[in-house]
Amino acid sequence: MKVAVVGSGLAGFTAYQTLRRELAPEEIAVFGVEDDPAATFSRRATAIRQREMRSESDGHCSPVSFPGLSLRAAVRRRSPAPLAGALTDRFHPTVPEFLDHVERLRERSGWSRSLVRGRIERVHAVERGFELDGYGVFEHVLLAPGHPGLNVPEELRDDPRAVHSYEPHDYACTVTVVGAGLAAATEWLNALAAGAEVVSVRRREPLRRPLNVPRELLTRRGLAGFHRLPGHERAERLRTLLTPSYPPGRQWDEPLAHAEVEGRFRVEQSVNGSAQVICATGFLHGFRHDALLSNLVDAYGLETVGDWIVLDPDGTVPSLTRVGRTLALAGAPAQWAYPGADSIGGAKVVAHAFLRRVRACRTR
């Protein structure tokens, strides 16, 4: 076996689907602890009662953008509306549609034959590849460890009222939501719909953006300029780009406007006396929060800038990748190469680049 994917979440699963274009299941090892690649995502989506994906028609785990989820939805719903929505960038698959597609891909791709139950703690570079915690040597390794954990503000860690938005919860009669991203906006509406009085606590006004990064940065056109930035400027640009945001649209604005008129929604600067505090503050950020990546940086003295490991534009770790072996990152840790890496589309981009490396080095 020559290729390993460390991480069995959606980024790893997307990479696996791409690799299956060229490799048999027996040629790929996926290391992870859950059979269902969407399990973590599904739990979090359920926790915030997310109904629609933020991604659009091509936000699926297949390696090829066509057919997109809009076409599948059009067939299933027997309506051209999803296709029209895709043309105008207004189609967003429902969470069940997305999960159903993941499940279909899982069933037909041989995922279970490639899955190795285990957690990889360390990666050792050897002459002909990388040794993974006694599981053997792999020529090409993609690390997709996922988010290292949920981010709860320091001052709320011991507050008994506090719950993270991605943990199961109901709503009290007065709710404070900390954060300004998609999860926070979803929680505002959830709590209002549950009859609660809602206070939004945020450090900045929410940014409104259809996707988590500007569209130009999803393709080579915008990325060329991004990749040319010197290290510290790129880090600064990334911080700006990754500012929490949620999409524009009436479905968000109207309920909030009504609630504001009714006195059930307001913005405050700090957590007040609400019965419940929901931390919609996303995930811990940076390689130091992830044991695998932290060990890797320390063991090989990898170049870093701020919270990020410096990567080549194709997502590979430059000092450990050479002809015949590849070490690449996927998901949030790959944002240095691709700002939208923390999305299905981003995972796909990194996977495509990884496959190109594998293909270029194939010897069989």
Added chain:
Amino acid sequence: MSYSLRGRVESRLATLVPVVAAACVLTAVLHRWWPIEAAGLMLGLGVALDVQAYHRLLPYQPGWAALPLGLLELGILVVLMRAAGVAAPIWEAVALFAGGWTVAQALGHAGFPLLRLSYMEDGGELGRLGVASAVAAGALLAGAGATAYALRPPVVHLAAGVHQGPLVITRREVLVGDPGAIVRGGIVVHAKDVTIKNVAVVGGVNGITIDGYRGTMLDGVSVSGAKLDGIHVRLAGVVIKNCTVDMLGNPLGQGIDISYNMDMGMSMVEGCTIMGGMEGITTHSSMTQVMDNHVSRTTMRGISVTEMSMGMVMDNEVRAAHGIGIWCNDRSMCSIEHNTVVDTSGSGYGVLASFQSEADLRGNQLTANPVPFGAIVNSEVATTH
């Protein structure tokens, strides 16, 4: 999608390869060059717009934008075709464009992503396929151009002086008269795709006869002294431009007679001056555009569109016809626009529709005619000012 500049151009060229190939096939089947000329213009226009406009104005191009951009390109293409003199039937040209647009959408949304995994994130770049597409499109057009060059008809120069006719042309050629070249006794076209330029014809039963052949072009010819018709066209497709036909003194002759060529596509008479004869320009069972001509002193009708013809009569000047200026007759359908008809004599009409014909009149100047316009025998005249 956010195209890179290279991605735009490569995607454009790759989507046009099947269009150019289809145009080559059409050209071979139709024996007309307009499909390749139109495809070449489509390619040039598309690349120019990509480089000069779209790349700068559209950092991100949503899917719906393909429709208005397609319509914009179609409009510019039609104007360019007119300006470049590409003689394409408009609806066939629109169909070629629409087919190309549809293929482009199918390839852009489905074909290219299936062929190249990273098509979307590469901003439309196709790698080796893009280079191959550019080479293929270029090679097809260059091949077509080379073929056109190789197939150019021979040019025959007619020296100054009088040449005894009738001159019978039996092969595809371009006959160019030097200044002062005169053919006495008429010219008979006996081959397809013949062009006659700057030749004066004197006498003959008909001045120039074209019977049963397509693709004849008469440009700058003059005819005088013909016994029957100045230019006589039967079962043939012609374009007649900038001609002079003198039928004065021949009260029963016809200046230009184009008949029974309904299945030959559109013919055209443009920029001609016709004097005398019974009728200046007449069409029978024909689709002919009659534009920018000067017809005067005819003994019966200036311009007639008759016997189930369909014709556009536009921007002509008809003076001193004895009888009828412009006649739409015998179940014909005529669009009569921006013509000047003056000084019709006898008890006639400036414009007359008769025997179950339909005439649409728009913006004509009908002055000093006994009756400006009229309709008889179950015919209709619709006027728009």
